[in-house]
Amino acid sequence: MADMLAISTAVKEGRRKIVEQLVNEALAEGEKPEDILNKGLIVGMNELGEQFKNGEVYVPEVLVAARAMKKGTEILKPLLLQANVQSLGTVAIGTVEGDLHDIGKNLVGMMLEGTGFTVVDLGENVSPDAFVQAVRDGAQIIGMSALLTTTMPMMAVTIKALEDAGLRDKVKVMIGGAPITQEYADQIGADGYSADAASAAELAKRLIAA
Ligand code: B1M
Numbered sequence: 001m002a003d004m005l006a007i008s009t010a011v012k013e014g015r016r017k018i019v020e021q022l023v024n025e026a027l028a029e030g031e032k033p034e035d036i037l038n039k040g041l042i043v044g045m046n047e048l049g050e051q052f053k054n055g056e057v058y059v060p061e062v063l064v065a066a067r068a069m070k071k072g073t074e075i076l077k078p079l080l081l082q083a084n085v086q087s088l089g090t091v092a093i094g095t096v097e098g099d100l101h102d103i104g105k106n107l108v109g110m111m112l113e114g115t116g117f118t119v120v121d122l123g124e125n126v127s128p129d130a131f132v133q134a135v136r137d138g139a140q141i142i143g144m145s146a147l148l149t150t151t152m153p154m155m156a157v158t159i160k161a162l163e164d165a166g167l168r169d170k171v172k173v174m175i176g177g178a179p180i181t182q183e184y185a186d187q188i189g190a191d192g193y194s195a196d197a198a199s200a201a202e203l204a205k206r207l208i209a210a
Contacts, residue, residue: 014065023072088117098151099125107197131161174207181193
């Protein structure tokens with residue numbers, strides 16, 4: 001039986017090679033990729049987040065853990081993606097201006113691709129203008145991620161930029177990230193909020209159908 005505790009511990013301790021080895025072993029034992037992600041990698045990163053909050057670890061440790069987590073998700077990515085012949089639509093996704101957290105955004109992008117969307121990854125620290133340009137370039141959905149309470153307001157600024165550009169009614173806006181809530185989405189006039197990557201893909205399907 002695959003050892004999810006060992007995977008989450010290896011992420012927490014930033015042991016990239018061990019994460020790689022354990023994830024490959026878990027797959028060889030028949031463990032589902034989504035279970036390795038949710039019960040191993042994400043658990044480790046969330047636990048480290050708590051330690052970070054409590055001042056038990058600092059930015060360098062978190063950075064090393066993020067790299068270890070990335071290694072694990074790189075192995076899982078092709079397995080989480082299913083072959084879809086026809087695209088369901090185009091989603092431009094990015095972390096808002098001022099925010100460099102990209103792990104959750106990358107997972108959401110991965111799930112959207114797996115569901116059949118074409119994903120344009122705008123990266124991190126994405127300006128409102130860059131989101132506006134993505135709509136001009138054909139994105140039907142904008143996906144914004146924010147992990148910091150200080151960068152959340154950039155979501156509202158981006159929605160305002162879409163309005164000012166006369167594009168608000170041409171695009172659906174979905175948002176997410178640890179500090180984001182449905183209440184906040186309603187407050188800033190986003191079309192949808194989701195708490196995790198799997199429900200983000202479901203939300204995108206509902207938005208494109210609407
Ligand atoms: Co930062 N950081 N960080 N950090 N970091 C948090 C977010 C924090 C909560 C830690 C803490 O104090 N407990 C805290 C924010 C506090 C606050 O604002 N209230 C914090 C801080 C303070 C900071 C710095 C300011 C620290 C400093 O420099 N003093 C700094 C800011 C840098 C910046 O962005 N300008 C900083 C830096 C960093 C690192 C660079 C070291 C690193 C990021 C590396 C990277 O992303 N490449 C980092 C990390 C890793 C974290 C924690 C530990 C983990 C984040 C993560 O990747 N989680 C985090 C603590 C925490 O969140 N528990 C923390 C795993 C990931 C799978 O979850 O991103 O929530 P998450 O994504 C989920 C859902 O939220 C959702 O789906 C995802 C998958 O299920 N989701 C969406 C996300 N986006 C979505 C979009 C959608 C839909 C759903 O639709 C479009």
